[in-house]
Amino acid sequence: MQHIISILVENKFGVLSRVAGLFSGRGFNIESISVGTTMDASTSQITIVTKGDERIIEQIIKQLNKLIDVIKVVDLSEKDYIVREAALIKIHTSRSEDRSEALRITEIFRARVVDSTPTSYTIEITGDENKIDAILNLLRPLGIKEIVRTGKIAIAREDMKVPAIQEVKKLRA
Amino acid sequence: MKISGAEILIESLKKEGVDTVFGMPGGVVLQIFDVLYNEKDLKFILTRHEQGAAHAADGYARAKGRPGVALVTSGPGATNTVTAIANAHMDSIPLIVITGQVASRMIGNDAFQEADIVGITRPCTKYNFLVKSVDELAMTIKEAFYIASTGRPGPVLLDIPKDISGARADFEYPEKVSLRSYNPTYYGNKWQIKQAAQAIMKAKRPVIYAGGGVILSNASDELKELAEINKIPVTLTLMGLGGFPGTHPLFLGMLGMHGTYAANMSIHDSDLVIAIGSRFDDRVTGKVSEFAPKAKFIHIDIDPTNIRKNIHVDIPIVGDVKNVLMELNKEIRMIEENKNQLIKEREPWYSQVKEWEKEHPLTYKKSNKIIKPQYVIEKIYEQSGGDAIVASDVGQHQMWVAQYFKFDRPRTSITSGGLGTMGFGLPAAIGAQFACPDKLVFNVAGDGSFQMNLQELATIAINKLPIKIAIINNGCLGMVRQWQELFFSQHYSGSILNTIPDFVKLAEAYGIKGLRAKSPSEVEAVIKEAISTDGPVLMDFIVDPGENVFPMVPAGGGNAEMIFGEPAKVEKGKAIAKKEKKNSVLPA
Numbered sequence: 001m002q003h004i005i006s007i008l009v010e011n012k013f014g015v016l017s018r019v020a021g022l023f024s025g026r027g028f029n030i031e032s033i034s035v036g037t038t039m040d041a042s043t044s045q046i047t048i049v050t051k052g053d054e055r056i057i058e059q060i061i062k063q064l065n066k067l068i069d070v071i072k073v074v075d076l077s078e079k080d081y082i083v084r085e086a087a088l089i090k091i092h093t094s095r096s097e098d099r100s101e102a103l104r105i106t107e108i109f110r111a112r113v114v115d116s117t118p119t120s121y122t123i124e125i126t127g128d129e130n131k132i133d134a135i136l137n138l139l140r141p142l143g144i145k146e147i148v149r150t151g152k153i154a155i156a157r158e159d160m161k162v163p164a165i166q167e168v169k170k171l172r173a
Numbered sequence: 174m175k176i177s178g179a180e181i182l183i184e185s186l187k188k189e190g191v192d193t194v195f196g197m198p199g200g201v202v203l204q205i206f207d208v209l210y211n212e213k214d215l216k217f218i219l220t221r222h223e224q225g226a227a228h229a230a231d232g233y234a235r236a237k238g239r240p241g242v243a244l245v246t247s248g249p250g251a252t253n254t255v256t257a258i259a260n261a262h263m264d265s266i267p268l269i270v271i272t273g274q275v276a277s278r279m280i281g282n283d284a285f286q287e288a289d290i291v292g293i294t295r296p297c298t299k300y301n302f303l304v305k306s307v308d309e310l311a312m313t314i315k316e317a318f319y320i321a322s323t324g325r326p327g328p329v330l331l332d333i334p335k336d337i338s339g340a341r342a343d344f345e346y347p348e349k350v351s352l353r354s355y356n357p358t359y360y361g362n363k364w365q366i367k368q369a370a371q372a373i374m375k376a377k378r379p380v381i382y383a384g385g386g387v388i389l390s391n392a393s394d395e396l397k398e399l400a401e402i403n404k405i406p407v408t409l410t411l412m413g414l415g416g417f418p419g420t421h422p423l424f425l426g427m428l429g430m431h432g433t434y435a436a437n438m439s440i441h442d443s444d445l446v447i448a449i450g451s452r453f454d455d456r457v458t459g460k461v462s463e464f465a466p467k468a469k470f471i472h473i474d475i476d477p478t479n480i481r482k483n484i485h486v487d488i489p490i491v492g493d494v495k496n497v498l499m500e501l502n503k504e505i506r507m508i509e510e511n512k513n514q515l516i517k518e519r520e521p522w523y524s525q526v527k528e529w530e531k532e533h534p535l536t537y538k539k540s541n542k543i544i545k546p547q548y549v550i551e552k553i554y555e556q557s558g559g560d561a562i563v564a565s566d567v568g569q570h571q572m573w574v575a576q577y578f579k580f581d582r583p584r585t586s587i588t589s590g591g592l593g594t595m596g597f598g599l600p601a602a603i604g605a606q607f608a609c610p611d612k613l614v615f616n617v618a619g620d621g622s623f624q625m626n627l628q629e630l631a632t633i634a635i636n637k638l639p640i641k642i643a644i645i646n647n648g649c650l651g652m653v654r655q656w657q658e659l660f661f662s663q664h665y666s667g668s669i670l671n672t673i674p675d676f677v678k679l680a681e682a683y684g685i686k687g688l689r690a691k692s693p694s695e696v697e698a699v700i701k702e703a704i705s706t707d708g709p710v711l712m713d714f715i716v717d718p719g720e721n722v723f724p725m726v727p728a729g730g731g732n733a734e735m736i737f738g739e740p741a742k743v744e745k746g747k748a749i750a751k752k753e754k755k756n757s758v759l760p761a
């Protein structure tokens with residue numbers, strides 16, 4: 001099963017290679033990886049999408065926790081979470097009908113044209129994997145020149161501080 | 174007052190209580206060696222190879238229970254330590270390796286003797302540092318020692334660029350260190366410990382299977398208490414030897430590939446395996462699915478990644494072995510009112526275990542014509558009264574030491590377990606002798622392993638270390654030859670050494686006394702003479718080249734399927750018997 005693992009690490013040089021090295025050294029798989037800063041300049045956030053059975057995921061999480069520079073590991077797949085990735089898509093638009101079709105598609109997906117030349121558009125899109133796959137499918141007939149996709153980033157949904165159903169019932173009774 | 178990075182390094186090492194550093198100088202560490210020149214409180218021991226230095230530091234750590242330190246130059250000096258670092262990593266030995274690095278501004282330029290040693294050793298260290306500023310140096314050293322020696326110990330490498338040794342800074346050694354991302358769990362979960370105590374007090378066929386963790390956490394007294402309070406038989410891994418007295422009536426011997434029949438059968442039939450500071454290594458479990466198939470498992474280990482890595486565990490307890498055992502013993506004592514009843518109920522188990530011990534004790538075919546290697550180990554054990562540190566190398570002789578030397582005390586068996594590094598024994602013995610100057614130290618070596626680091630004879634001679642080297646000289650890479658005999662149709666491919674060099678002459682060339690025994694009747698006298706000689710002695714035992722290590726579980730087999738070296742006898746527990754091979758398996 002696919003798991004999204006969120007890793008808070010010390011923002012030190014070499015940390016990414018320790019994390020990536022752990023995966024390659026132990027034969028774990030990385031489907032995507034993304035790294036960025038956090039509010040605290042001394043830490044970074046790594047988001048890794050990986051696959052494996054329960055035992056492997058347990059090992060991955062334990063092994064990550066064991067790395068000296070890792071501060072916190074969360075398997076988001078155990079929670080409710082929001083996941084996003086982004087893509088930049090460059091398409092051919094020499095014919096004017098292609099240009100208007102591209103704009104229409106862009107609109108439908110709430111994407112944006114971020115660069116334009118007489119013969120091309122560059123479209124920026126953010127969303128989950130399905131959304132990005134869907135826009136790509138629609139744009140493909142126009143002729144895609146180039147695609148760049150990010151890895152996934154994800155965040156747990158905040159607990160809604162609403163009493164559980166039983167509690168509500170109790171309150172009502 | 175500002176002092177140089179080199180001075181900061183040496184002062185910091187002293188603050189950490191380091192008294193001995195092993196190594197070899199080179200261009201980028203000359204500043205540091207210049208400080209060592211006038212140093213009185215810290216001994217520098219020049220080895221003849223950096224691998225020797227790092228293994229010696231490792232041997233020191235194993236014998237002393239404190240981090241060992243090696244200091245080497247950049248590039249080849251650093252890469253020469255890699256095997257030793259990986260070796261310490263596999264066995265969880267606290268080791269500090271300090272490597273010089275080219276000047277900071279040259280890093281990445283393929284400078285002379287530059288190697289990315291931090292990159293190279295990342296997967297085989299517990300942690301490593303490239304020091305980027307002289308102001309961080311003292312703190313980095315503090316962190317290095319802290320990381321190496323706490324939690325599950327391991328090697329830490331410190332890479333110090335040349336300009337950092339030369340730069341100056343104020344020095345104050347930090348008192349405390351805390352790393353927000355590194356907090357080992359020392360105390361076991363109380364509830365889990367209660368569960369474990371209850372399981373133990375219910376088990377009818379319990380066995381303790383303990384490993385190196387017992388030694389690393391200095392928990393042998395607690396282990397002994399656990400075994401004794403309600404009479405539980407104990408088996409140890411290779412790394413655990415000495416963690417429980419080898420002469421104790423509850424001791425079953427080592428388990429696993431070359432373990433005893435009693436140990437492997439006890440595990441196989443047990444209803445409760447109590448794994449303590451051990452990690453279910455494949456040399457121990459054999460085929461995992463057939464390891465203790467009827468048992469529940471309690472697993473105590475400080476490293477959570479060890480738990481459920483290879484085997485399902487019913488009651489996992491993460492924590493320092495010593496602390497957990499203290500709690501567990503307390504807990505057991507609180508519920509031991511049914512103890513006598515329990516021990517009575519376990520009678521059939523105890524007698525079964527005794528039966529296994531009688532059925533297949535460790536044994537070999539004695540000879541009065543040719544020296545049997547096992548006989549040499551027995552004699553070393555006997556003549557030393559068991560009161561010695563034995564650093565072994567890797568191969569058949571290592572297994573014979575494990576089988577026939579009854580280690581009664583922790584930190585006396587020094588051997589390369591996880592990595593199985595030939596060439597470890599001699600330098601490790603050097604480290605152990607520095608750690609314990611008053612102890613009798615043996616290096617039991619194979620003729621193959623010995624030749625991998627024999628240059629360290631010079632270190633022994635120059636420092637007049639009274640190490641007794643016993644070469645089990647079988648003229649071949651015995652363990653390899655054994656596998657080829659048993660599983661590769663006696664194709665002795667690349668495993669014959671042809672009995673060269675003359676080890677006695679070699680020893681003499683280094684100014685070390687050399688003795689040789691060619692027949693069984695000479696063995697005892699040679700060992701006696703070696704022990705009574707002040708200073709180093711090399712003993713060359715010309716042994717039966719065809720001898721094999723038995724019992725044996727063939728790789729991938731279940732532990733209950735052992736091969737014995739005796740004439741065909743089909744044993745209980747699916748034991749496969751094997752005809753003894755003739756001795757003449759080698760060209761004369």
Ligand SMILES: Cc1ncc(C[n+]2csc(CCOP(=O)(O)OP(=O)(O)O)c2C)c(N)n1
Pocket residue numbers: 566567568569570571593594595596618619620621622623645647649650651652653
């Ligand atoms: C550095 C290294 N290279 C190769 C091996 C593989 N190996 C394991 S045992 C062995 C033979 C050891 O021979 P020797 O030291 O003579 O000991 P014996 O088995 O004969 O007692 C070899 C080559 C190893 N363990 N370590």
